[in-house]
Amino acid sequence: MPATPALRPPGFSRRTLLGASAAGLALIVTGCTSPPDQPEAVTTKQADRLSAQLGVQEALVAAYAAAAAADPALKAGVTELAAEADEQLKRLRAAAPGATPSAAASTGAAPAGAGAKAWLRQQVAAAATSHATACVDQSGARAALLGSIAAGLRGQDARLA
């Protein structure tokens, strides 16, 4: 069994994943990927798209509340997922200060009872697709954030399955 270079958490080789997470991703936290003398510009189209994704995420947070209200038995099982959706919304708001959702997408009413879970999964999957689609038209930290949120929602969808 080979055992020389490092394979350690949170990734494996320090040459690979720690390098990735420490160097580049620290920049994501600050929302800036470009050198100081080269600030990352945001096109109007990109800003508008990010605002639209705020609306998508707000609708998803509302969907979690609606599903929990429609099916009390579901509430305990989705509390943690709802909190994650809210955390995602906060990160989106931080990435788009001053932005207002262009049109808060309405998710409609959750069906009462057992149908609420299936309805919620549809909302989660739709939001994931929307963020993933928006991600490819963004760049830098905004692309990374939207991609991460999309992936997180794919994981939620799997959890709800």
Place this chain on the structure above:
Amino acid sequence: MADDNSGSGGLNRKTEDDALQKALAAAHAAIWGYGVVGAALGPTRRAPAAAADAAHRDVRDRVSALLDQRHVEPAGALGGYTLPFPVLSAVDAAALAVVLEDGVAAAWVRVLDQAAERSTRELAVGVLSAAEVRAVSWRTAAGKTPVTSALPGLPPA
């Protein structure tokens, strides 16, 4: 050719290729790690590890081909890796798989952060999502909570 994307700041083919190399290195490490995971799970429970291994091999091949097209020498696998902890049981194996997938997710978030090409971001968001879906399954098997992650691959704010 890079996107005609005036919002991409200092991102270019070089930043993208560097990030792809790190993602490729992560794929190599994951492939190695899943060998350990599969061995610890045993033949009757090995299927999810085999599927994950195949997925990482596919990503490795796609990224290697992409870099080859760009006349960039793809990063090779290291001669060996050190496990982050002993893998002595199925639970340990699942925990290692979580480490592998979380590491891959971090590498692909970096690709998203550094990519200049739209097609690369499409690849990245797909790979990242698949890694998180697998991670959810492995966290469940490892008894880790929460089993989901709000922001896979991103460091805490």
